[in-house]
Structure formats: structure tokens, C-alpha cells
Amino acid sequence: MTCEHFALGESILHSADPRVKLLLAAGYAVVTVGLESLEGQILALLGGLLLVIGAHLSLKEILRRLFVVNLFVLMLWLILPWTTTGSGVVHWGPVVITSEGLNLALSITLKCNTIILANLALLSTSTIFSLTHALAHLRVPSKIVQLIFFSWRYFHVIDSEFHRMNHAIKVRGFKPGSNLHTYRTYAHLIGTLFVKSLERGESVHKAMLCRGFDGTFWLLSHFYLRPSDICLGCLTATYLLLVIGIEWSSPWH
């Protein structure tokens, strides 16, 4: 699985304390969503870009991910400009393109890309395991943390179970097509996967009970806040304050 593609690396962001990164990512998203002025939004996007540059991530991979997101954004550009009411800029018969619609689409595009960039730089540079640990340290309810943790841990097992079954049907000459046989086969496959997952869950629980598990998750390793983490936190927070300042001084506000 290559889901943790970006987690390998040696930049400042990779080695930063995941608790700090989680807080910054949350802060960055909240501030970005609340921005209304174009200056503020562009500044936030610039910050996101700076973070990605700081994380030394592969440009190709970043573009590939942004492309997927922007396909959805493209849909908004096709719909929002003529479905939003406001002052018309272009008139094509019954269709009126409004400046409000264009502004809305632009704003969503900027915000969306900003948040993706910031999250790529801040979150995907940590492994899921260290992020879940960080969540636990930040006192997020233990049940939520365990849910995320186990989903991730057993996603791998269930994924490989799916591939094993998929190989098993292929070697028996199965060729997927648009027919009832294919649908039925996939229905069986997914149904079996659900049952297997349930049974896996039960066995894991039994194995945990055998080792004295009673609902408490003990954390063995601790994170240590280093000066570089505080620097990163302060720098990014200051930048966000700057964005908020620009937002408030802008005539759009």
C-alpha cells in the first residue's frame, strides 16, 4: 500500500512533533474556511505552498493529488456561475453568468487547494500511527482514536484478504464484464469480505481480552516538544494571524 507515500522524508515538517502539526492543520483549515477577502485567500494559498515547499514533497505527486480534487472543483465552475443569483456579467440568451457566481467558484477553488496543500504538508508527512498517537495525546476521546487506529490497522489485512480472493477468482478464469455473472461474483466477494471482517474483529477482540485488555489504551511512547517544533508552531500561527489581519483590513470584509 502506498497510502503513506509522503510520510517518508527528512524535512523539518517530517521530523516535527505530530501534535503540533495536527493543531496547525486544524487551525489552518478553520482560518481558511472563514476567509472572505480575495487577498486573504491568496495569502493563505501562498502559505500552503510555502508549507509544501518546506516539506520537500514530490511536485509530481502533489500535482497528481491536486488534479483529482480540482476535477470536482471544475464541476463547480460549470454550475455555480449561472446558478448563483446576482449582477450579470455575461448574458447568453436565458443564461446569465453572475459575478457572484464567479467569485464563489474562485473562492471555493482557492480555499479547497489551500486546505489540501496545508494538510499534505502537515498531516501526510506523519504516519497514520503517529497521528493517532498524537490524537490520543491531545485528549481526543479514546473511542474515536481507537476507531481510527483499528480502521487503519485492519484496512491492510482486509485489503490483502480482498486481493487474495480476487486472485483466487481470476485463476479460476473469471473475467469481469457488464453482466449479471460479474455483479453476482462481486456481490459474493464483498459479502464474504464483510463476514470475514466481522470475524476478524471478533478474533482480534478475543486476542486482546487474553492479554488483559479492559478498554484502556496505554501509550508507551511519548512525544517530546523540541525548540524546532515550537518555532514551526509560532511561525505558522503568526502567518495565520497575518492572514486574519489582512482579511480584516480588506474592503471585502
Add this chain to the structure above:
Amino acid sequence: MALIDLKGISFAYPNGNLVLEGLSLSLEEGDKIGLLGENGTGKTTLLHIILGLIRPAEGEITIFGERYETEQDFKKIRGTIGMLFQDSDDQLFCTTVLEDVAFGPLNMGMNRREATYTAEQTLDKLGISHLKNRVPYQLSGGEKRLVSMATVLSMKPEILLLDEPTNGLDKKTGKLLVSVLQKYPARAWIMISQIQSTIEAMSNKYCKMNGGRVDLV
């Protein structure tokens, strides 16, 4: 006094399939029971019943002279009786090998330092200290089994229940596991295995599952 005494245990699966019927078995001090039997004869079910993971429809479970019936009862015994599961992916779930091995000791009330120390010592005894910072699910099948064994032994159990410990392992890893278990000061164990060499090396009594009961061979 038998360490574990089962009397008249019956168990049926929800589909009505009766796997254990009036089973009696007693595990005495020093017993190393090799449990044989065809697939689906209820060997694993029997081990799960001893630890209270599933409840029998009928029968009595006595461990160290005390009757065990409820989840609360069985909770007390789970550190003392260690169980190695057939599938290591069921047993390993933590971020790192070290954390997985320390999970049991932490649950038993050790503090972080003691638990880490115990975990490191156990890994060392199994000769797998080099794996301690690895992610369990990325290990090879043999390594996973050894780490699973470490997660059980780190709780220092007195009795072991081993569900096919050497199944699917290569000769070298299988031998290593057998030698670790032979050195471990267990008071008794019950081991399920289909592998003749493992059964011979690790048992002093042989039992066979037959029609829902256990017969001494």
C-alpha cells in the same frame, strides 16, 4: 489438584452444529498435552472455552481449584494463562513491535518503564530485539509468529494454550519457537498441532478429539 479441570463441557455453534459434547479434561502440573484431531473437531473452541472467550452451554470449568463462570472470573485468569492464536494478525495490532509486546504488561498494571523493560527482555530471549521498532503488520509470517509469542510470554503466564504454534513456519523458525517454549518455565500447557515433529518435541501426553470428547491416546 489439577491446574485446569473441565467437566461435561458441551458447546454448539449458533447454526446448531454441536462440536463439544460432554467433554472432560484435566491438566495436571507438568502436563504438556499435545492435542490432535481433524479440522473442525473443536480444538480451538476448547482453548477459547478455557479462557472464557466463549461460554459452553453446559459444563464446569475449574482453574486452580476455583470455579470460573462469568467474564469477571475469567478476567482474573487471563494473565496467568497465556494463549497463542493461530493467526498472528489477530494478535498483533499495535504501532510497533515493542508496544505490542508491552500491551499485556501494561494491562496488568505495570508502569511504562517496567513494561518496556519486560518487553525488551522478552524480545531478547526470543532473539528478535532487532524487530522492536518495526511495524507488526509489515513483518514476515515467521517474524509475526515470534512476536505473537513474545506478546504472550511477556505477561509471564504459568500455563500456555498454544494453537498451532509452528503451523506455516519454515523449519528454522519452527525449531527456534520450539526451543524457546522448551526453555520457558511453564507449569503445563495444551498445544494443538498437526505437525508430527512439533507434537513429539513438545508433548508428554497425547489427546485426540473425537466426537466432541477428548480421548487420551
